[in-house]
Amino acid sequence: MIAAQIPGPSWLHSLPTRFKLLVLLVSGAVLFPVDDILILATCVGLVIGLYASLGSKGLVQLRLLRPFGFMMVFILGLHAISGTVETGVSVVLRLTAMVLMANLVSVTTRMDDMLDAVYPIFLPLKWIGGSPRKPALAVTLVIRFAPVLLNVYGCLQDAFRARTGRHSSWRLIAPLALQALKMSENVAEALTARGGSKGLSNND
Amino acid sequence: MSDRSLVQVAFYAALIAALGLLPPIAIPFLGGVPITAQSLGVMLAGIMLGPVRGALAVLLFLFLVALGAPLLAGGRGGLAVFASPSVGFLIGWPVGAFVAGLIMQKTRQLNVLIAAVIAAVVGGIGVIYGFGIPGLVAMTDLTFDKAAMGTAVYLPGDFVKVIIAAVVAQTVARGLPQALLSRA
Numbered sequence: 018m019i020a021a022q023i024p025g026p027s028w029l030h031s032l033p034t035r036f037k038l039l040v041l042l043v044s045g046a047v048l049f050p051v052d053d054i055l056i057l058a059t060c061v062g063l064v065i066g067l068y069a070s071l072g073s074k075g076l077v078q079l080r081l082l083r084p085f086g087f088m089m090v091f092i093l094g095l096h097a098i099s100g101t102v103e104t105g106v107s108v109v110l111r112l113t114a115m116v117l118m119a120n121l122v123s124v125t126t127r128m129d130d131m132l133d134a135v136y137p138i139f140l141p142l143k144w145i146g147g148s149p150r151k152p153a154l155a156v157t158l159v160i161r162f163a164p165v166l167l168n169v170y171g172c173l174q175d176a177f178r179a180r181t182g183r184h185s186s187w188r189l190i191a192p193l194a195l196q197a198l199k200m201s202e203n204v205a206e207a208l209t210a211r212g213g214s215k216g217l218s219n220n221d
Numbered sequence: 222m223s224d225r226s227l228v229q230v231a232f233y234a235a236l237i238a239a240l241g242l243l244p245p246i247a248i249p250f251l252g253g254v255p256i257t258a259q260s261l262g263v264m265l266a267g268i269m270l271g272p273v274r275g276a277l278a279v280l281l282f283l284f285l286v287a288l289g290a291p292l293l294a295g296g297r298g299g300l301a302v303f304a305s306p307s308v309g310f311l312i313g314w315p316v317g318a319f320v321a322g323l324i325m326q327k328t329r330q331l332n333v334l335i336a337a338v339i340a341a342v343v344g345g346i347g348v349i350y351g352f353g354i355p356g357l358v359a360m361t362d363l364t365f366d367k368a369a370m371g372t373a374v375y376l377p378g379d380f381v382k383v384i385i386a387a388v389v390a391q392t393v394a395r396g397l398p399q400a401l402l403s404r405a
Contacts, residue, residue, distance in 0.1 A: 022289075045304065084295055085305060092306060095367045108361050115304040123289045123299030131288045151227060155281050156288070158231035159238065163292070166232075166239040187385050190258070191392035194236065194265060198400045201232040205225040213224050 022124050023078055027071050029125040034134035037122045045115055054103070057110035064117040071125075078124055085116055132156065151214055158204070169196050226274055229402070233270055233278035234285070237262035241294040256378035257294035263314045264345035264386040267321030268337050269393065271403035276319035283311060309356015313349035320344035325390075325403035333394040333401070337387035345386065346379050 023030075029037075051057060068075040089109045096105025123131075132153060139149035173189045173196075208214060222230075241259035267275035282292065291298035302311065321344025328336040350372065357368040394401045 041300065082301075084297065085301075088306060091371065092361050092363070095363055095371050096361075099364060099367055101362075104362050112304070112306060112360065116301045119304040120299055120301035123301060126289065128289045135288075147222065151222065152281070152284070155227060155231045155234070156285055158228065159234045159281060159285055160290070162232055162235040163238040163242070166235050167242060170239060170243070187258075190240070190261070190265075190385065191389040191396075193239075194269060194389055195393055195397055195400060197232045197236050198229065198269070198397070198402075201228045202225070204232075205223075205228040208224045208228060214222075214227055215224075 022127070023071055023074050025125070027075075027125065029067070029071065029121070032125075034126050034130045037126060038134060041119055041122050044118060048111055048115060051111065052104075052107050054107050054110065057107055057114060060114040061110055061117070064114055064121065067121060068117070078120075079117075082116070082120065085113075089113065148214070154214055162200075162204075165200070166193065166197060169193060169200075229270060230274050230278045230281055233262075233266045233275070234282040237266060237279065237282045238285070238290075238292040241292060245294065256375075256381065258382075259294045260314075260345065260349070260379065261382040261386055263318050263349075264321055264341045264382060265389060267318035267344050268325050268340050268386060268390050268403060269401060270322060271326055272319045272322035274402065275322040276315040279315040279318045283314065306357050306360040307353065308360065310349055310353035312356065313352030316352065317344040317348040320348050322403050325401075329404055333404075334387050334391045337390040338383060341383040341386045342380075345383060346376070 025031075048057075048060060065079070068079055071078075089112065092112075093102075093105045093109050096102055096108070126134075136149065136153070139152050142149050142151070170189065170193050173192055174185050177186060177189055178184060237259060240262040241257060243258050245257045263279055266278040269275070270278060286292055286298045286302060287300060289299045293302060302308070321340040324340035324343060325336055328339065331339075354365065354368050354372060357363065357372065358365055361368065363371070390401065394404075399405055
């Protein structure tokens with residue numbers, strides 16, 4: 018399971034992750050109170066320019082935002098009903114600029130770099146006797162087990178089809194939830210047998 | 222946090238991810254509005270794991286999304302979803318799971334099915350919309366009524382999920398009572 022990414026390298030990939038996050042945070046805070054349509058449209062243009070600076074693979078990425086586009090049309094529609102089209106236009110432009118900007122950071126940063134960059138926010142866990150590495154372990158477990166659970170669901174679906182001839186049913190969610198808890202017992206035991214997550218805190 | 226709790230939290234976060242990756246089901250009697258099972262996962266996390274672990278499972282899931290994993294229904298992910306108009310709903314998710322878990326814990330004397338319906342309606346719908354609609358207002362400058370109107374199409378689907386979550390909780394309680402950790 019890989020995050021949707023623009024394959025690197027590029028000048029945006031090589032910027033430090035924390036710098037990119039900081040720019041994103043600041044530009045979001047600066048843009049939020051702006052209502053001027055001209056300024057906002059310029060910002061959207063600039064962000065699209067940033068995508069274009071990555072070449073065609075950057076521009077292709079813009080196409081993935083189609084569901085977001087539908088949402089924007091919907092919001093503009095609601096504003097039109099209320100008779101506040103102008104506010105609607107500036108809202109849509111502002112949201113487009115912010116979403117495109119945030120997306121750009123995500124698609125040019127590897128997940129593990131992102132995890133490293135935000136690691137310090139978990140340091141306070143030490144004060145309450147936890148390990149700041151536990152969240153990273155939990156992230157790894159989720160990435161590993163989401164496909165496993167999909168696989169389990171696939172097996173449940175096959176069995177269901179063999180019994181009923183129908184493709185799928187919401188009834189399969191109960192056994193899926195049960196299997197998830199049962200598997201988590203085994204994994205927890207395996208983790209404990211290998212020294213447990215407590216062992217992590219000794220190495221800090 | 223014990224190894225066991227950590228792994229349970231991770232498995233439920235994975236379950237929320239897996240449910241979001243299942244193809245959306247169009248419910249015929251709702252006019253074919255497609256519903257995804259993802260928020261069902263949020264309700265289940267609270268109902269099954271209890272307030273703390275349930276909320277942590279949802280937070281862990283959102284953390285992965287923020288890191289860039291495309292795990293939200295429809296393959297969305299990354300920081301962009303936290304800049305989108307629906308961010309209020311995402312903020313409401315962990316709180317909703319917490320409240321749902323708390324209700325399960327406090328209503329031990331009630332039948333599992335009934336308790337789970339209450340937990341899912343209050344935590345999974347009330348709390349989540351309680352964050353989602355003001356979030357929409359803040360992000361889009363729409364009036365509260367218009368924002369509420371815009372989200373109303375999803376309400377019938379969410380009530381279907383309440384029923385499913387409750388039936389799932391009851392099935393689990395019958396099949397493996399100790400798995401209903403919110404009441405263990």
